Amino acid sequence: MKERELRRSMAVLPIGTVMKLTDLSARQIRYYEEQHLIFPERNEGNRRMYSLNDIDVLFEISDLLSEGNNVAEIKQIFAKQKVKKARSLSINEVHAALEHEFTQQGRFNNLSDSSHFSQPRM
Incomplete structure (x- = not known):
């Protein structure tokens, strides 16, 4: 895996940061996880941690929903x-x-x- 892809796949962002970046609610983000559209990692405290790749997927989901899918x-x-x-x-x-x-x-x-x-x- 290339270094850039490795950095993009590192799960380091908590859900609060993801909410601010994507303008999605925590419930929406969790729903997409329940639907197996995103797969956040869990830290030692069992908290969801997201990568930049996860954020890209969330943006893609938002775009597809706004297109009527x-x-x-x-x-x-x-x-x-x-x-x-x-x-x-x-x-x-x-x-x-x-x-x-x-x-x-x-x-x-x-x-x-x-x-x-x-x-x-x-």
């Missing part, structure tokens, strides 16, 4: 995004494997020749 539709949207992301990771893994294989076979003379495999085509 309901929670069931948002769950479907998130499920589709998850599948798409998994496919994208699979494509990246295929490209990495091909690059590795071609490098081992001596088809790439230097690292710059392998650049066509660094970005997947979609």
